[in-house]
Structure formats: structure tokens, C-alpha cells
Amino acid sequence: MVALLAERMLAELGCRVIGPAARLDKALELAERHAFDLAILDININGKKVYPVAAALAARGIPFVFTTGYGKARVCDRYRDRPTVQKPYRVEDLRTAIAAAYGRGGR
């Protein structure tokens, strides 16, 4: 349900959505193989931490935004400076975070 809401918000912002991926391996495959402009990563993806996906995206230079229910302090140190939105969020919050993700040297 939560992913569906994100999908809906992204559509509202004029994005075309690939995915969503409900499992880490699926997400990794998308991150490594597919062409896209930006990723929204839930920190906890079906009980696993999403950081390997973040690493793959970072390696490809693809910007991303974290969403989390854990609180900002729980994002691991390496990605603490990445844009993060707290669940639940408004479409405006997502827009701001996406802009920030592009602003930090993405495309």
C-alpha cells in the first residue's frame, strides 16, 4: 500500500515509474541493469536494509531519495547526507527531496 502511494505521488509529480520492487534482489537487479533517472528507496525493504541498492546506484551516479519509518538518525553514516523523507509524507515533501537529490550532483 505504501509503495502504491509513492507510485501515485510520483505520477502526480510527472514521473514514469519503474517497479516498485518489493524484494532486495529485485531492487538490486533494477538498480544495476535498468535505465532510469531517480530511485526512491525505502530503507527497510521486506525486512532487509536497502543499502546495497544505494551503493549500486551511487556507483552508477543515479540520484536517490530514502524514505524511512525509523527516523533520520537511523540512516547509516555513509548515506546520512542523502535526502531522506519520513513516512508518512506529503507530495510536497517528496518533491523537495527529489530536487535535493538532483541538486547534490546527480543528473
Place this chain on the structure above:
Amino acid sequence: MSDNPNPVKPTMPTVPSGNAVVPLDAILCTEELSRRPHRPPDYETENRALAALVQALADSPQTILQTLADTLLEVFKADSAGISLLTGDEKNFYWAAIAGDWKPHLGGGTPRNFGPCGDVLDCNAPLLFKHWERRYSYLLQATPLAEEGLLVPFHVRGKAVGTIWTIAHTQQRKFDAEDLRHLESLGRFASAAYQTVQLQNAEEARRIALDLMEEAVRSRKAVEELNDTLRESEERYRTLFELGPVAVYSCDAAGAILNYNRQAADLWGREPAAGEHFSGARRLFHPDGSPMPHDQCPTARVLNGSEARISECMIERPDGSRLTVVAEVRKLKDRRGDVAGAISCFYDITERKRDELRQQLLIDELNHRVKNTLATVQSIAAHTLTAASDAESRRKFDERLIALARAHDLVAQRGWEGASLRELLLQELEPYGAGSREPFVLAGPDVDLRPKAALALGLAFHELATNAAKHGALSAPGGSIRVDWERVNGSKVSALRLKWAETGGPAITVTPKKSFGLTVIERGLSLELDGTVTIAFDPEGLTGIIEFPLPTAGEANVC
């Protein structure tokens, strides 16, 4: 016998050389004694004097020789009287006690081989001298000059050791046979007195020796007692050292481990070998898991001059297991204040850390789930209210949901134990400029809210701020909101009284209809908080007064 204030002392003169010396016979007139008419013996006076002397000898042996001289002067009606003693080297006589005119010469004396005393000893008999300075010219200095001098030797165990004497400085007094008899009698007393004094000296020496010995024994005893005390103290500290539950070890200034207790070895999982430095642990790590070289461990840091402090580190034992310990290290200083070593106390907090971590994970998980549930509810709403006309409702719904999520965050940060009222206000009003811009004044003491109150108030502040932004103080430039709160201490419970007051918004001329949000606050919040909520429209703006009981100290923070 040397405290003579008079410097005139014919002390230890040397024997003159040359042959122009008056012969001894020329100054002697001893045989005259028997020819002179003599007074009858006065045994009564003699006995009284002797009795007094014996008493004096018993009472004050140190001064008996002087007492004897004084007695001689008195009973002989002489001008001077005294006692001469042979010095230890037998080279001189010294005048040990003098009474009368010659008293100033006390401590003076004559050579053994050239003087009247020596003559008496040589003859081993009493002698009567007349103007001895004619032969012994050094006696010219012993003034007044002696007209006559009667000397009697006295002996100790057959050996002559001194003389007693009486002197007449004028011709008025002529000594006679009775004087000789009496002086000889007192000579025997002098011998006894001399021996007593010697004995007294010996006794004194013995007493001093005894005192010294006693002193030595006393100090040895004191040292032993001190050692005992030290041993006891040492024993006490050793017991303290060994008793659990704290691990303790000590090291010298260079960090070499000197001793450690059983608990320390247990935590290290090993016994450090002699000469190991800073810690007996095989390997050490910082709390974040990075390696900690031994020379950077808490003990090493303190020895290197860091302030003593409490720090956490991890010990890796030989079996590979790791323990988290809290260590407190203190410098030891020697008498001069230099660092002599350090003592480190540490104890195992692995269980506690594990519990804390577990609790933190549970709280995180709870938070994560609640937030995901809220996000799910949001998604359901978004997928339910799909009509274009629902857009405004959806927006309001999202914002209320997010306000609730924010309040939730705050409560979760403190492990579901509560939240600060000021932080809650800042967080909920932050989208409207609280903390960065003018419109808000927040004034009140630090108050901890129970989680339930924090969640309810979070929503209420959101509702009030939204209302202010739409209709009230925040809808016009220059408008402001003041939030004051205070504790009100009642007879049984304390309560919180909070006032939300808007000014500078559009003037209120007609009491407006309360919005749905405000109505919900008034009714819902009062129920949630078991308090009262009053919202009123004053001419200068909306005021809201919220009053509710605070948990008393010790009351469980029931959500």
C-alpha cells in the same frame, strides 16, 4: 664546674724553667701546727656539720662538693675553702668546688708536678703552706693571696685523687692541730662524696644508657606498631581489591602491570604475563568496533596525562568473545606528587549494552511499524478519496496524519517515555515558522509530557496553527502567537495550564463559527487529557486555554 664568670684563672700553668725557684721547704710550715695553741675539739658542731653533709649527699649528690666547700668555709671560719681533683690524665688538679674569696677562681687549678696539691700528694700527708706564690709564682694571679693554706689529701681505694683545703688570706686566722684533725676527718667525707659523685656519674651514664635503650625499644615498638597498622591496612585494601564485583589492576608509571584481581583475569579471559603493559586484555576495541591499541587504552591515556575519566571499551578474549566494559582509571602519585602509576577499575556491561540495544531495536521496530501503518492509512485514503472534489479533504487528512506522525517521532526518540512540551510545540509549529521567525513566542518551564498527552497535543497544536494560518494571526502580516504555560500545583496533583493567544490577525467582530478542527480539539482533547480545553474568540484574536493533570513523580508513564 666551668661556669666561672671571672676570667682571672691561674689555669693549668706550665712549670717554669730555670733554677731560680724558691724551694718547697721555704713555703711549708706544717710542723708549726703542733706548736700553735689549739682550740678544744667541738665534736657536737663537727657531728652536726657531718650529718648535714650526709643529708646533702643523699639529697643532692650533684652539688655535694660545693656543699662541702661551703661547709669548710663555715666550720673552719676560713677565708676561702675548696676541693681540688686530679684530672683523668693525672697532669693537673682542677678546683672542683670553691667557697669564699677564691670562689671566682672556680674551675682553675694547678699542675700536678708543680703546685701545692701535687706537693701534698707527693708527701702523701697534710701540708700547711705559707705564701705559696713565692715558689708557685702563677699563684700571684690567684687573689687575694693566701697567707696560709692547709691542704689534706683524700684517697679512693688507697689512691690519692684530690685535696681539700682551707685558706686564710690574713694573719688573723692561724690554722692549728685541731683544724688539721677536723680537716682530715672531712677529707674522709670528701673521699666518700667523691666516690658517690663518680658513682652518681656512672649511675647517670647508666640511666642515660637505659633511657636510650628504652627509647630505642620504644621506637622499635612504634615501628613495629606502624608496620602492624600498615599490614592491617594493606590487608584491608587487598581484601577490597580481591572482593568483587569490580575488576581491578594496577600498573607502574610506565604502564607495566603490577597486580590484578581475579575478576580482572576473568574479564580478560587470561592472566597477563610479567611485563605486559597497560591492559591484560589480548585485544581492545573502541565501542564502535574499531581497534584500540594498548597504548591508547584508558589506562595509557591517563598515564600520558589525560584527565581521569570513565570510558567504555571492548575486550576481546582469547576465545574470540568480546565484552563491553566501563573503565575508570585513577593516577597514583608519590610523595613528591609525581605520577607513580595508575589503578584501573572496570566492570562488565555487556549484558546491559545488549539489553539497551535490544530495547532500541524494539523501539525502532515499533516506530517503523507505526509509521508504516500511518503511511498505509494515508495510502488507503488516497486511493479512496479519488474524486477531484476530494483533493482538499485529502490534503487536510495528510497534514493531520503527518502531525500525528511527527508527535510520534518525538515520543519514539525518548524511548516511548515521554516528550518535552517545548520540543513538541517547536516540531508542530515548525512548518509555520516557529524557531526561525517572529510569529511565535513560547514561554514556560521544562515539562515532560506522557506519550499519550504528547500525541494528543501534537494534533491539537497542528490544528490551532492550521486555523491561525487560514483565519487567524498567521493569515495577516505582523500577526503573532504567544504560547505560555505553567505548572499549577493543586492539593493532590499538579496540573499544566497552557494558553495559546493570537494577536495581530484580522480583527474579530463577529464570533465566527468554530471550524471542525477546533471543535474536535475542544471535545476530543479534553477527553484525551482528562482536562479542560476552552477556545474563545477575543477581539484581538483566538485564545485557547488547555488545562490537564500532569503525572506525579514516580507514576508510571502509561500511554
